[in-house]
Amino acid sequence: AMIEHEMAMSGASMFWLDALHDCDLDRPLSLPYDRHRRANEHRTGRGTSVRFDFGCDVSNELIRYASSHGVSIRQVSLAIYYVFLFKLTNGEKDLCIGMFMNIVPLRCQVDPSWTLEQLVKGVNVTEMSCMKYSYFPLERIFNQKCNSTIADILNICFDFQSNKNGNIANETIVNDALLHPTSESIKSNRNILNHMSDFSLSVEHQLNRDLLSCTINASLDLFHESTVETIAHRFHSILEQLPTCDVRRMKMPLFEIPFLLTDERTALQSINNTKIQHASDSCIHHEFVDRVLQYPQKLAVELDGQSITYSELLYFAQVLSVQLLKKYQVGLGDIVYQCVERSLSMIIGIMATELIGGVYCPLSPRDPKQRLHLLVQQTQSRIVLAHHLTKNKFHDLSNEISLVNIDCGFYSTGVTMCIDHHLFSHINTKPKNVAYVIFTSGSTGIPKAVC
Incomplete structure (x- = not known):
């Protein structure tokens, strides 16, 4: 026994x-405790x-x-x-x-x-x-x-x-x-x-x-x-x-x-109900300019303790747009790459590209240099927006592309410009035009561009 x-x-x-x-x-x-018990605390x-x-x-x-x-x-x-x-x-x-x-x-x-x-x-x-x-x-x-x-x-x-x-x-x-x-x-x-x-x-x-x-x-x-x-x-x-x-x-x-x-559930549905009716012939940058006219002093972007109002965002986007348009001859439908960390500059670069009818294409700063070069060469784009943390990734392509330091164009001294809500009204951008291009991960082969 x-x-x-x-x-x-x-x-x-x-x-x-x-x-x-x-x-x-x-x-x-x-x-979901309301408080936590200390190790030596007596249970009541x-x-x-x-x-x-x-x-x-x-x-x-x-x-x-x-x-x-x-x-x-x-x-x-x-x-x-x-x-x-x-x-x-x-x-x-x-x-x-x-x-x-x-x-x-x-x-x-x-x-x-x-x-x-x-x-x-x-x-x-x-x-x-x-x-x-x-x-x-x-x-x-x-x-x-x-x-x-x-x-x-x-x-x-x-x-x-x-x-x-x-x-x-x-x-x-x-x-x-x-x-x-x-x-x-x-x-x-x-x-x-x-x-x-x-x-x-x-x-x-x-x-x-x-x-x-x-x-x-x-x-x-x-x-x-x-x-x-x-x-x-x-x-x-x-x-x-x-x-x-x-x-x-x-x-x-x-x-x-x-x-x-x-x-x-009702409150969550109400919060997420952000659908707004837009005119069928309106483009992204048209809607953005309308918001600037309605709320010029309201915050448009806030990130890591930094913020920018709608009017400031339009101003800096127009400064960069003029540079892309006049110095680099970016035209309607041209692809503009941007390899920038999450920042206010990223948003400015997006809006600057859209204002002149360009096609925005993001590149991840975390991607290796070889992959970035492959993506740029695949579309034969000639403009890359970068900043001080990412510009070194494209030095090997200096003979093929124009590398634009996104921070210099509008933060440099001596650049003055008045906001003109109709500055690019002569550019005939239509809703059917491509707004952006993104690449697939490439996990099954060569990354593919998707409009």
């Missing part, structure tokens, strides 16, 4: 070493909880799905919790939590491309394996990994209970579900675990009503009550996005599952 016991313990030890291989138990998951044990039911429709669908796929409703609930943690931690893939039942660590390495169906299958296998070796003392599991009896794994927990008489008092209806927030010290039969846990989800199956509900518990040492209520609404939103009777949604990759609340 002693030998069998030692063999069983040795097998369990090997299992947990393998299951938690490369898992950093001392690193907490990046939940005060917490807040939000409880709500899943709603009849969602409950029935999850229970039916579990029954038809040979998994337990606990495993389906745990899989959904992993989806929620994946979203709540902004995409953390290695999720290791404590499970109240038998007090075991449960690790799930999430692949964002998985579907919920794939995740449920993985959770089923993982949980059954962990339960098989759950007799191995938790303290010894931790000692094997981090030489401590307390690990951050217990700070985030999951629990599942079946109850014949589950009732919720003082409910608040949210859609077809009930929301019940409370604020109190964390007290239960698991005082030690609750004292250690900072965030947990407890799912309850009310057998008499065949209804699922859950309670989210969080430590007030780390979370504000309002944050916990928002987290609860996000979990409820996740539940609404996962009706298991919808085959299309069960096949949806985890990274595509919406996480924003309705009001947040």
Whole structure:
């Protein structure tokens, strides 16, 4: 019997070493904490909880799905919790939590491309394996990994209970579900675990009503009550996005599952609704000049502590445009390369090229010299805008191109010029003319120019 016991313990030890291989138990998951606890800070044990039911429709669908796929409703609930943690931690893939039942660590390495169906299958296998070796003392599991009896794994927990008489008092209806927030010290039969846990989800199956509900518990040492209520609404939103009777949604990759609340999606759509109607016969530089006339003193560009107004941008762009037009005879449709780091000069170079009907073509300053030469020679362009950091890349082509130092033309002393909004009105640029050219990466061969 002693030998069998030692063999069983040795097998369990090997299992947990393998299951938690490369898992950093001392690193907490990046939940949306309102504050962080210092290493020597005392835990007050005060917490807040939000409880709500899943709603009849969602409950029935999850229970039916579990029954038809040979998994337990606990495993389906745990899989959904992993989806929620994946979203709540902004995409953390290695999720290791404590499970109240038998007090075991449960690790799930999430692949964002998985579907919920794939995740449920993985959770089923993982949980059954962990339960098989759950007799191995938790303290010894931790000692094997981090030489401590307390690990951050217990700070985030999951629990599942079946109850014949589950009732919720003082409910608040949210859609077809009930929301019940409370604020109190964390007290239960698991005082030690609750004292250690900072965030947990407890799912309850009310057998008499065949209804699922859950309670989210969080430590007030780390979370504000309002944050916990928002987290609860996000979990409820996740539940609404996962009706298991919808085959299309069960096949949806985890990274595509919406996480924003309705009001947040509305606000985001409003922010991104920047579409503006333009005249069909208008060009880029025409629209730019119109903005200069409307908002001459407003900031047009701001970068790294530097800024420039619309009128200043037009002024410097016109100075450079005149230089390109008169000194280098750049005409309508001529390609003008620009190899410049992100700066105000880059924007000035773009607008100067467009003002005279040129075709703007960006070159990356990070590309090797040979690639830059290949791109320039491919289009037979004769003008390259550069600055002091990039001009040395083109010295070997001095006989083939004209290298224009973009900084000298408008920052040099003695250059004076008044803004003329109609300076280049004689250039007959039309919307059908090419505005820019970019090159493909060249990963499958020679880079190709795309208009």
